[in-house]
Each structure stands twice: as structure tokens, then as C-alpha cells.
Amino acid sequence: xxxxxxxxxxxxxxxxxxxxxxxxxxxxxxxxxxxxxxxxxxxxxxxxxxxxxxxxxxxxxxxxxxxxxxxxxx
Numbered sequence: 001x002x003x004x005x006x007x008x009x010x011x012x013x014x015x016x017x018x019x020x021x022x023x024x025x026x027x028x029x030x031x032x033x034x035x036x037x038x039x040x041x042x043x044x045x046x047x048x049x050x051x052x053x054x055x056x057x058x059x060x061x062x063x064x065x066x067x068x069x070x071x072x073x074x
Contacts, residue, residue, distance in 0.1 A: 007032065008065045012057030015050040017043060021061045034062075034069070 008023040018039040024032050036058070046054060062069045 008061065010057070010061035010064065012053070012061070014038075014046070014054045014057065015043075016040075019054060019057060021058060023061075023065055 005025070006022045007025045009020065011018050011020040013019075020037050020039070021034060022037070023034045026032055043050070058071070
């Protein structure tokens with residue numbers, strides 16, 4: 001992220017791990033950046049249930065911020 005305070009930090013459980021989403025304050029043009037970090041490292045593979053938990057938590061975190069986001073999953 002940056003040296004400035006984030007606009008939003010949300011954590012949620014995904015199976016045995018915790019995912020944390022950090023979203024930056026809006027820049028001069030209104031742009032933001034987001035970073036998701038995993039406690040214990042990025043899991044090599046998520047089960048279908050874990051993927052659903054991850055997506056629910058991620059979507060709820062973005063909704064709490066009140067902005068739309070383009071999500072690209074790779």
C-alpha cells in the first residue's frame with residue numbers, strides 16, 4: 001500500500017486462513033488500489049466452499065467501502 005492510512009481494512013476467515021483486504025484512500029483522480037494478503041501465505045488451491053467464503057468476504061468488504069470495483073480473478 002502506502003505510508004498513508006488506508007481507507008478500509010477488512011479481514012475474514014477463508015477455511016483455516018484469514019484474508020485481509022486493504023484499500024487505499026482515493027488519489028487525486030479518484031483512483032484507489034486494493035491489496036489482499038493471506039495469513040500463512042497465499043493458498044495453493046481453494047476448495048469450492050473456500051472460494052465462496054473468499055468471494056463473500058471480498059464482496060462485503062468492497063460494499064462496506066461503498067464503491068464499485070472491477071474484479072479480475074486469475
